[in-house]
Amino acid sequence: xxxxxxxxxxxxxxxxxxxxxxxxxxxxxxxxxxxxxxxxxxxxxxxxxxxxxxxxxxxxxxxxxxxxxxxxxxxxxxxxxxxxxxxxxxxxxxxxxxxxxxxxxxxxxxxxxxxxxxxxxxxxxxxxxxxxxxxxxxxxxxxxxxxxxxxxxxxxx
Numbered sequence: 001x002x003x004x005x006x007x008x009x010x011x012x013x014x015x016x017x018x019x020x021x022x023x024x025x026x027x028x029x030x031x032x033x034x035x036x037x038x039x040x041x042x043x044x045x046x047x048x049x050x051x052x053x054x055x056x057x058x059x060x061x062x063x064x065x066x067x068x069x070x071x072x073x074x075x076x077x078x079x080x081x082x083x084x085x086x087x088x089x090x091x092x093x094x095x096x097x098x099x100x101x102x103x104x105x106x107x108x109x110x111x112x113x114x115x116x117x118x119x120x121x122x123x124x125x126x127x128x129x130x131x132x133x134x135x136x137x138x139x140x141x142x143x144x145x146x147x148x149x150x151x152x153x154x155x156x157x
Contacts, residue, residue, distance in 0.1 A: 005087035057103030096139020109150035
């Protein structure tokens with residue numbers, strides 16, 4: 001798989017709660033649907049992501065970058081359909097409305113630099129950009145200018 005796009009998402013399980021194992025369990029297909037009333041609505045959902053960045057900046061990888069993850073759904077970027085076929089998905093622990101942490105921005109920018117060194121990543125976009133009208137993440141709480149400036153400030157590799 002040739003990756004030319006990095007897609008930024010957000011997720012929290014249960015919604016709006018941080019620090020638990022719900023997201024990890026979802027991506028590892030071991031979510032206990034009886035553990036929280038919201039989880040029943042996720043039954044049958046088949047999703048995955050390459051990376052997950054917790055609030056404290058911890059980075060967890062679920063899918064090797066050379067393999068397709070199922071993070072984008074029905075999507076399009078620059079006239080290319082099926083973004084899962086050419087993108088790397090990074091989930092930030094968060095919601096559209098809650099500010100992301102300094103540690104998350106630092107980790108995301110570091111990861112982006114490393115991925116750009118290894119893959120021909122041309123663009124970074126939010127889930128909201130590749131699936132407008134269907135998805136809103138990473139939301140208004142995500143500071144794109146800050147993210148891009150952190151990437152630009154990285155030393156040459």
